Amino acid sequence: MAARATRRPGMLLLLAALLLAAAAMPSSATLHPVDYLALQAVRRALSDMPGSGFFASWDFTGDPCTFAGVSCSGDGRVVTLALGDPRAGAPGLSGAFPSAALARLAALSSLSLVPGRVSGALSPAVAALPSLRFLALSGNLISGALPNSFSPALRTVDLSKNAFSGRLPSSLLQIRSLRTLVLSHNSLSGEIPRAVSAPLVHLDLRNNRLSGGVPALPETVVYLSLAGNRLSGRVGGVLRRLTRLSFLDLGGNWFSGEVPGELFSFRIGYLQLRKNAFSGDLRPAGRVPAGATVDLSHNALTGRVPPELATAAAVYLNGNKFAGELPAEVAAAAEGGRMRVLFLQDNFLTAIGVRGVPSSAAVCAHWNCVSPPPAVVAACPAKGGRGRRRPPAQCGGRRG
Secondary structure, three states: HHHHHHHHHHHHHHHHHHHHHHHHOOOOOOOOOOHHHHHHHHHHEEEEOOOOOOOOOOOOOOOHHHOOOOEEOOOOEEEEEEOOOOOOOOOOOEEOOOOHHOOOOOOOOOEEOOEEEEEEOHHHHHHOOOOOEEEEOOOOOOEEEEOOOOOOOEEEOOOOOOOOOOOOOOOHHHHHOOOEEEEEOOOOEOOOOOOOOOOOOOEEEEOOOEOHHHHHHHEOOEEEOOOOOEEEEOOOHHHHHOOOOOOOEEOOOEEEEEOOOOHHHOOOOOOOOOOEEEEEOOOOOOOOOOOOOOEOOOOEEEEOOHHHHHHHEEEEOOOEEEEEEOOOOHHHHHHHOOOOEEOOOEEEEOOOOOOOOOOEEEEOOEEEEEEEEHHHHHOOOOOOOOOOOOOOOOOOOOOO
């Protein structure tokens, strides 16, 4: 009985606030009183940074459904909230992320926040709003752990360039409607959860502190970036299944083993595997798509340079153990300008075969077992430092 009595004043205060909000709204407005109070709380929590005028239209003597960034449903609920001026280069907002206020917008389906200086935490109550389909808070100062529960309706989540830490919750990778997940440039740690059942098309986890191996990923993935983490192990089995890949960036990790040849037969336009521990001969299963970028630099790849790379627009093989002659097809592509960049330095090549390149191209072949032609030297970008010294046995007694 006492507990009921203590709760009653709070309930009465909330009811009074709702009645006051309804009375304060102009007769033309149809916004629900709860959402009206929530928008007022959002306005109190956030401010325009210098040069921004986003909140200029947020005059609560008018209809909040006409405010910049606000869209309402026919029954007077806020369904879209896009905070901040979305134009390129526009200043963002500052203040504390208004989790408590946003959590009261029960019909919200889209929440976005332009890059700015908004800090605080993303509460589970906001992440799990039942109708939320689009969540984008990139480029702010939001920190803390990611919530363990998210809305089952989410299709897009972009929390990149913030200060989130802790582990990647497995629940996020099991949302049946999730297509795009971007968590790059945070401080997430631990392993990627083993069960990934979301039908992801775009997965970007680069520049975190993730460790361990890469789990089986859905065959729907088209864009995959795991660069700049502490991931390790063999990934051939995972990558062979991702036949729809058009963009792959695994650079700056500790991956090892062979590079699966199947990758080169995919419709992949950007293949970035630099600064890992991949080894063995490179055996492409097909020609690289015309105009692709292939960066395999700073690994431990051996054998001959594959002629299948001749169709690429940019090829980086520097810092490996490739030996023998450069294939005539690759040399001809560089000479003809179809291949705009060819980096071969720090290998064991015995013949380069590139006599000259257009001014629009760059071929670098220093520090091999043979010196590159003068025309190629002139086209090679400057490089700081020296290449590693080659043992005479590796180059048959010659040095490049």
